[in-house]
Amino acid sequence: MSVFAKAKASRSARAAWTGLAIAGVSTLILSACATGGTPPAETEEPADAGDALPVEAGERDLTLKVGTILPQSGTLAFLGPPEEAGVALAAQEINEADMGLNIEVIYRDSGDTTTDIATVSVTDLLSQDVSAIIGAASSGVSFTVIDQITAAGVVHFSPANTSPDFTEYEDNDLYFRTAPSDLLQGEVLGNQIAADGASTLGLLVLNDPYGTGLAEATKASFEAAGGEVVAEELFNTGDSNFDAQLSAINAANPDAVAVITFDEAKVVVPALVGSGYPGDQLYFVDGNLSNYSADFAPGLITGAKGTLPGPELEDDFRERILAVDPDLADFSYGPESYDATVLIALAAYAANSTEGVDIGKYLRQVSGGTGDGEKVTDLGDAFTALSEGSQIDWDGPSGPITLDEHGDPTEATIGIYEYGDDNTYSRIQ
Numbered sequence: 001m002s003v004f005a006k007a008k009a010s011r012s013a014r015a016a017w018t019g020l021a022i023a024g025v026s027t028l029i030l031s032a033c034a035t036g037g038t039p040p041a042e043t044e045e046p047a048d049a050g051d052a053l054p055v056e057a058g059e060r061d062l063t064l065k066v067g068t069i070l071p072q073s074g075t076l077a078f079l080g081p082p083e084e085a086g087v088a089l090a091a092q093e094i095n096e097a098d099m100g101l102n103i104e105v106i107y108r109d110s111g112d113t114t115t116d117i118a119t120v121s122v123t124d125l126l127s128q129d130v131s132a133i134i135g136a137a138s139s140g141v142s143f144t145v146i147d148q149i150t151a152a153g154v155v156h157f158s159p160a161n162t163s164p165d166f167t168e169y170e171d172n173d174l175y176f177r178t179a180p181s182d183l184l185q186g187e188v189l190g191n192q193i194a195a196d197g198a199s200t201l202g203l204l205v206l207n208d209p210y211g212t213g214l215a216e217a218t219k220a221s222f223e224a225a226g227g228e229v230v231a232e233e234l235f236n237t238g239d240s241n242f243d244a245q246l247s248a249i250n251a252a253n254p255d256a257v258a259v260i261t262f263d264e265a266k267v268v269v270p271a272l273v274g275s276g277y278p279g280d281q282l283y284f285v286d287g288n289l290s291n292y293s294a295d296f297a298p299g300l301i302t303g304a305k306g307t308l309p310g311p312e313l314e315d316d317f318r319e320r321i322l323a324v325d326p327d328l329a330d331f332s333y334g335p336e337s338y339d340a341t342v343l344i345a346l347a348a349y350a351a352n353s354t355e356g357v358d359i360g361k362y363l364r365q366v367s368g369g370t371g372d373g374e375k376v377t378d379l380g381d382a383f384t385a386l387s388e389g390s391q392i393d394w395d396g397p398s399g400p401i402t403l404d405e406h407g408d409p410t411e412a413t414i415g416i417y418e419y420g421d422d423n424t425y426s427r428i429q
Contacts, residue, residue, distance in 0.1 A: 051370050051371065051372075052365045052370040052371030052372075052373075052391060053350075053351075053361060053362060053365060053371075054389075055350045055386055055389050055390065055391060056352055056389060057387065057388050057389030058352075058387065058389075059100050059387065060099065060100035060101055060349055060352055060387070061100050062100060062101045062102070062348060062349065062352070062353075062354055063101075063102050063103075063104065063354065064101060064102065064103045064104070064131055064344070064345060064348050064354050065103075065104045065106070065128065065129060065130045065131055065354070066087075066091075066103060066104070066105050066106070066130055066131065066132050066133070066134060066341065066344060067105070067106045067107075067108060067121075067122075067125030067128070067130040067132070067133045067134070068083075068084065068087055068105065068106070068107050068108060068133065068134045068135050069108055069109070069110040069118050069121045069122060069125070069133060069134070069135035069136050069141075069145070070083045070084050070087075070107070070109075070110055070134070070135045070136065070137060070337070071083075071109070071110050071111070071112070071136070071137050071138070072084075072107075072109035072110075072111075073109055073111050073112075073115075073117070074110070074111045074112030074114070074115065074117075074138075074263075075112045075138075075237065075262035075263035075264065076112060076137045076138050076262050076263065076287065077263070078263065078290050078330060078332075079137045079160065079330075079332055079333055080137070081325060081327070081328055081330070082321070082325075082328055082330055082331045082332055082333060082334035082337070083135075083137060083159055083160065083333050083334060083336075083337040084107060084325075084337070085321050085324045085325040085328060085334055085337075086159065086321060086333070086334040086335060086336070086337030086338035086339075086340075086341070087105055087107075087134055087337050087338070087340075087341045088105065088324050088325075089320055089321050089323075089324045089338055090337075090338045090339075090341035090342050090345070091103045091104075091105045091341060092324065093320075093379050094341070094342065094345045094379065097379050097380050097383050099349070099380070099383035099384070099387065100349075100387075101345060101348065101349050101383070103341075103345055105341075106125060106128060106130065108121035108122075108124060108125060109121055110135050110136035110137065110138065110141050111141070112138060112140075112141060112237060112262070113138065113140045113141055113144070113208060113237045114237050114238045118135075118136055118141045118144055118145050119144060119145055119148065122145045122148050122149060123148075126148075126149075126152050126154065130154060131154065131155065131344075131348065131354045131355065131356045131359055132154060132155035132156075132157055132344045132356060132359060133149050133154060133155070133156055133157070134157050134158070134159065134337065134340050134341060134344075135158060135159075136158060136160075136161070137158070137159070137160040137161075137333065138160075138161075138208075138210065138262070139161045139162060139163035139165075139166070139208070139209045139210040139213070140163075140208035140209050140210060140237070142156070142158055142161050142166075143163075143165075143209060146169065146171060146175060149174070150171045150172045150174040150175060151172070152356075153172075153174070153355070153356045153357050154174065154356040155174050155176065155344060155356045155359050155360050155363070156171070156174055156175045156176070157175075157176045157177065157178075157340045157343070157344060157363075158175075158176075158177045158178075158179065158340070159177070159178050159179060159333045159336035159337040159339075159340045159398075160177075160179050160286075160333045160336060160337075161177050161179060161210075162177075162179050162180065162181060162182040162185060162210060162213070162214065162286065162309070163181070163182065163209040163210050163213045164181045164182055164183050164213045164217070165209050165213065166181075166406075166407075166408070167181060167406045167408055168406070171407070172360075173360055173361075173407075174356065174357070174360045175407050176340075176343075176360075176363055176403060176407035177340075177407060177408060177409065178336040178337075178339050178340050178343075178398050178401055178409055179309050179333065179336055179409070179412075180309055180408070180409055180412035180414075181408060182210070182213050182214040182217050183217050184217075184309075184412060184414060185214060185217070185285065185286065185307050185309060185414055186213075186214050186215075186216070186217020186218040186219075186220070186221055187217060187221045188221075188307055188414040188416070189214075189217075189218045189221070189258060189283060189285065189307045190217070190218040190219065190220065190221025190222035190223075190224075190225065190227075191221050191222075191225055192283075192305065192307070192416060193218075193222055193227070193256050193258065193283055194221075194222055194225035194226065194227050195225075196256070196305070197255070198227060198254070198255035198256035198281070199226070199227050199228065199255055200227065200228050200229075200230045200252070200253075200254040200255045200256075201219075201222050201227055201228070201229050201230065201254050201255065201256050201257070201258060202229075202230060202231040202232075202233075202249040202252055202254035202256070202257040202258070203215050203218070203219065203229060203231065203232045203233065203257070203258050203260060204233050204235070204242075204245055204246075204249060204257060204258070204259050204260065204261065204268060204272075205232065205233065205234050205235070205260045205261075206234075206235065206236075206237065206260060206261050206262060206264070206287070207234040207235060207236050207237075208237060210287065211234075211260050211261070211287075212234075214260050214285060215232065215258075215260050218258055218260070219232070230252040230253075230254050231248055231249045231251075231252035231254060233245035233246075233248050233249055235261075235264070237262075239264075240267075242264075242267065242268050242271065245268075246268065246271055246272050246275060249272070249277075250272075250275055250276070250277060255281065256281045256282070256283060257272065257277065257281065257282055257283065258282075258283040258285070259272075259282055259283065259284055259285070259288060260285050260287070261287060261288050262287045262288060263288070264288075265284065265288035265290075265292075266292070266295050269282065269292075269296070269300070269301065270296060270297075270300065273300055273301070279299075279300050279301040279302065279303070279304055280301070280302060280303030280304055281304075282301060282304040282305075283304065283305055283306060283307075284304060284305070284306030284307075284417075284419075284425075285306060285307055285308075286306075286307065286308045286309060286332065286333075288306075289306040289307070289308050289332065289417060289425060290330060290332075291329050291330055291423070291424050291425070292419075292423040292424070293422050293423045293424050295423070296423045298421055298422060298423065299421045299423075300423060301419045301423060302419060302420060302421050303418065303419065304418070304419045305416060305417060305418050305419075305428075306416075306417045306418075306419075306425060307414050307415070307416060307417070308332060308414070308415050308417060309336075309412055309413070309414055309415075310332075310333070310335055310336065310398055310399070310413060310415060311335075311397075311398070311399050311413045311415070312415065312427055313331055313335065313397070314397060317335060317338075317397040318331065321334050321338070335396065335397035335398035335399075336398040338396060338397055338398070339394070339396035339397065339398045339401060342379065342382075342394065342396055343363055343366055343367055343394060343396075343401070343403075344359060344363070346362075346366040346382055346383075346386065346392065346394055347359045347360075347361075347362035347363045347365070347366050348362075349383060349386050349387075350362040350365065350366055350386050350392075363403060363407075364403045364404070364405065364407075365391070366382075366386075366392055366393075366394055367393070367394055367401045367402055367403040367409075368392075368393030368394065368395075368400065368401070368402045368403075369402050369403040369404055369405075369410070371391040371392075371393070372391065372393075373385075373390070373391030373392040373393040374390065374391065374392055374393060375392075375393045375395055376392050376393065376394055376395070377394075377395050377396070382394055399411060399412060399413055415427050415429065416428055416429040
């Protein structure tokens with residue numbers, strides 16, 4: 001079943017909506033109020049743009065250079081392959097469309113917050129005159145480079161940032177994301193834990209914008225459902241000893257534990273279960289929902305559950321992305337990375353420009369956030385419509401998206417997953 005939560009897309013209201021009881025997949029739809037904006041410039045064949053900028057009909061001859069800062073190393077390295085594959089698939093299909101826009105992608109590493117790899121990568125990409133940078137996966141990493149990117153007049157587009165703090169961030173209207181704020185994931189996670197019968201909850205939390213934001217939303221949702229958070233233990237990226245945090249959680253003896261970490265789950269989960277805590281009472285999140293078949297003893301977390309933004313992966317998209325990277329074992333944020341790349345290309349095409357600022361002006365529009373465009377799911381159809389001067393509303397494999405005035409998606413889905421005896425997870429709702 002789906003739950004629809006509605007709120008005005010203002011900065012204050014976005015932080016205020018709270019929980020409904022959730023069973024199954026949750027979908028968030030936030031109503032967006034159209035903003036005024038600059039009157040459209042005249043074109044030879046302007047579309048009936050309404051509240052959107054006009055799209056000039058005609059052929060294009062554009063070369064679009066895009067960089068990525070996705071995790072090739074660090075605590076989120078397991079997300080790098082599907083994200084880079086999503087970008088590569090989009091670039092391949094954009095070029096195959098042969099509609100007058102050629103995209104070139106430069107892949108760089110983001111590392112994590114213990115290194116300065118992202119800054120070095122961004123500096124390199126900006127020196128190569130990219131129009132947009134896709135990444136990082138980590139909210140904490142993105143916060144270290146967002147000012148550098150947007151100050152340069154370059155679009156910063158993340159497929160996986162979920163910290164609520166991005167919504168109100170001053171970004172020159174150049175930051176966007178295809179992943180929903182953790183206000184939604186925390187809502188779903190807290191209600192799922194309560195629905196499973198837990199009355200007390202322990203939280204093991206990465207002390208960064210992602211971890212603390214998701215923990216806060218989960219706690220609010222769980223407590224609103226009548227539960228009590230009896231332990232909330234923080235740790236920092238780079239920590240290798242978690243004995244104090246795990247001892248405190250065991251002492252509180254909660255009915256469930258939400259493990260809000262990245263790759264640290266490979267250490268803390270076996271230690272927690274080894275100390276006697278039941279593996280089926282653990283809850284994972286998008287930062288650590290991963291294939292642990294090579295890391296954990298069989299059956300260690302059988303019955304554990306987790307949440308991950310994104311709709312159920314269609315077979316067609318799975319086959320296409322596997323053709324790009326046949327070794328993929330995890331598809332997390334692959335669809336979101338694909339759609340981020342496609343939206344950047346469509347915005348450049350609509351603007352007939354590869355300037356980052358121009359692309360930023362059209363990104364919300366091609367996602368359906370303004371313009372009342374026709375829904376399109378085929379890339380060729382999208383380019384054709386734009387070449388005819390028509391407005392479009394791109395719906396891709398990550399969902400409808402529909403970006404609001406803050407660059408946030410106003411429609412998103414959170415899936416519920418469960419681990420089996422082989423320590424791999426599958427979608428249950």
